[in-house]
Amino acid sequence: MSNRYDESEELRARQLAAQLEGEPVPESDEESSSLTAFTRSLPWEEVRPQPEFRRHLRRELLRQLPAPGPRRPWYVRAALYAGAAVGGLLILMIGLALGGTRIGGTFGGLDERGGRGGGPAAVQPDMPQSDDQYEQKHVPAYALPSGIQPSPVPASGERMVISTAQLTLIVEDVEVSLPQVQSMVQGMGGYIVDANSYRTEADRLAATITLRVPADRFQEALSQLRALAWKVESESQSGQDVTQQYVDLQAQLHAREATVKELEALLAEVRKSEGNAEEKAQAILSFYNQLSMLRSEIDQIKGQMQYFEQMSAMGTIVVNLSPREPKVEQPVVEEGFRPSRILRDAARSLVSVFQALYKILIYLVVVILPVLAAIGLPVGLVLFIWWRRRRRQRAV
Amino acid sequence: MDPSMRNRSDPRANTEDPVAAFASLYDAEMPRVYRYIRYQVDSMEEAEDLTADVFHQALRHWPRMQKQLRSPRSWLLTLATHRVADHFRRRRNRPAFPLEAAPNLAGTQPGPEEMAVRQEEVNMLLARLSELPERDRTILTLRFAGELSHREIGQVLGIQEGASAVALLRALRRLRQSYQGEER
Numbered sequence: 001m002s003n004r005y006d007e008s009e010e011l012r013a014r015q016l017a018a019q020l021e022g023e024p025v026p027e028s029d030e031e032s033s034s035l036t037a038f039t040r041s042l043p044w045e046e047v048r049p050q051p052e053f054r055r056h057l058r059r060e061l062l063r064q065l066p067a068p069g070p071r072r073p074w075y076v077r078a079a080l081y082a083g084a085a086v087g088g089l090l091i092l093m094i095g096l097a098l099g100g101t102r103i104g105g106t107f108g109g110l111d112e113r114g115g116r117g118g119g120p121a122a123v124q125p126d127m128p129q130s131d132d133q134y135e136q137k138h139v140p141a142y143a144l145p146s147g148i149q150p151s152p153v154p155a156s157g158e159r160m161v162i163s164t165a166q167l168t169l170i171v172e173d174v175e176v177s178l179p180q181v182q183s184m185v186q187g188m189g190g191y192i193v194d195a196n197s198y199r200t201e202a203d204r205l206a207a208t209i210t211l212r213v214p215a216d217r218f219q220e221a222l223s224q225l226r227a228l229a230w231k232v233e234s235e236s237q238s239g240q241d242v243t244q245q246y247v248d249l250q251a252q253l254h255a256r257e258a259t260v261k262e263l264e265a266l267l268a269e270v271r272k273s274e275g276n277a278e279e280k281a282q283a284i285l286s287f288y289n290q291l292s293m294l295r296s297e298i299d300q301i302k303g304q305m306q307y308f309e310q311m312s313a314m315g316t317i318v319v320n321l322s323p324r325e326p327k328v329e330q331p332v333v334e335e336g337f338r339p340s341r342i343l344r345d346a347a348r349s350l351v352s353v354f355q356a357l358y359k360i361l362i363y364l365v366v367v368i369l370p371v372l373a374a375i376g377l378p379v380g381l382v383l384f385i386w387w388r389r390r391r392r393q394r395a396v
Numbered sequence: 397m398d399p400s401m402r403n404r405s406d407p408r409a410n411t412e413d414p415v416a417a418f419a420s421l422y423d424a425e426m427p428r429v430y431r432y433i434r435y436q437v438d439s440m441e442e443a444e445d446l447t448a449d450v451f452h453q454a455l456r457h458w459p460r461m462q463k464q465l466r467s468p469r470s471w472l473l474t475l476a477t478h479r480v481a482d483h484f485r486r487r488r489n490r491p492a493f494p495l496e497a498a499p500n501l502a503g504t505q506p507g508p509e510e511m512a513v514r515q516e517e518v519n520m521l522l523a524r525l526s527e528l529p530e531r532d533r534t535i536l537t538l539r540f541a542g543e544l545s546h547r548e549i550g551q552v553l554g555i556q557e558g559a560s561a562v563a564l565l566r567a568l569r570r571l572r573q574s575y576q577g578e579e580r
Contacts, residue, residue: 013558035565047430049443050440054430057447061452
């Protein structure tokens, strides 16, 4: 213990006290030494904190202090920060890229394979790349949408479904593929409804064909079309169940036909009956009006039924044929990679970033600062007064 | 030799690392602060609570105080003095029982920390101190339990160095009288 009851200091202090205040120093050396002895006899140092408490409090206190740790040299810290920043950016970019492929369509991932306009392109289940397998699973080559509600089946017992499909195919050469499509459709007993062809930027032929094939060969037609492709860019199928409407129409038709029969019978009776010629003519005329109205309604209903029958008998496929861009054959340079354009884009985004920053700055100065000042000044004043009062209290 | 090791004993020198500095301050001064408080309050539990309060408060001000402190010990004991005064003021405001009714209270609750060789003497001192006026008790414990110089006591209590010496002399006399009264 460092300065345990320093006697000489005690004596000096007492002399000083005597000078300052006229306070009597101990009357005698005797009293002084006896006081010293008395003080020494007291067990001042016998009281100690419990070791357990001492350790516990120490741990509790030190936990509250931020541990600074060994300070690394500036270049190590700079490297760490840079690494963290790059890592963050990488994660961000990977996230964006993954999100992009999801958005960009399920069929975008089918890559160069099964090409050369030859064999079955889209379905090769033993391809090793998992991405491709994912895509393949989502090629709806088999089932029509399953969410169709069961509805009354027409007399014929078949469901009436209007099937449509959209295919975007990239082919080696549209001029070769186009006649292939045509002959395929004809071979299946279908026909081409609509065909448009145009030139791409690279002066190559592209075409959009709308064709119809018998419903029972719809899936076959789709798979044959896929086989034509170097790459299936997108595909979608939909089916519209019109069974319900068709049954309704049938019922309406039957009702009207029954009415027509009855009216015709009545008309015959009126003709045969004898009576006032004028009244007879009137009655016959009104019967005719009724009948002609009914007949035209019947024709309309029949037309609609026929439309449904035809539409469900034939499936509609819209095929987009795009030529394969020749650049792709050099895999080193990706499609559409133009450094000058990237440079321009980068410069543009740099400018826009700065513009945005300036905008924020201007808003900050013009709008936010005054608002903050208006709110903050009174609050700050109150807080300041409170803080000062607390500090004064603590000082007391 | 590692400079931080060399300066470990002096809390002020090791300004680079506030944690190590606070730790060494704690290690050096904690028993003294505890002892100072213990000789003024009635029980070990109160002393522990108040000691913890003092060091928590010290910790809050440590980053600011660390560099400007000349005597960390008298700073800690100043905090402790305020805490003890608060403690008695609060207890006086809502007295569980009057102090006068239990003059020997301080000696009645020996804790494990008092398993000292001179247990009897410690209890006696606690009892005698609890009978003294608060002012006397403060100055005696500052001097002997806290081991401050008169200059430091003067700083803590806001009085002159000489006044501190005089007050201590009077307190000592009264303490001895109390002891002698016991003996008779």
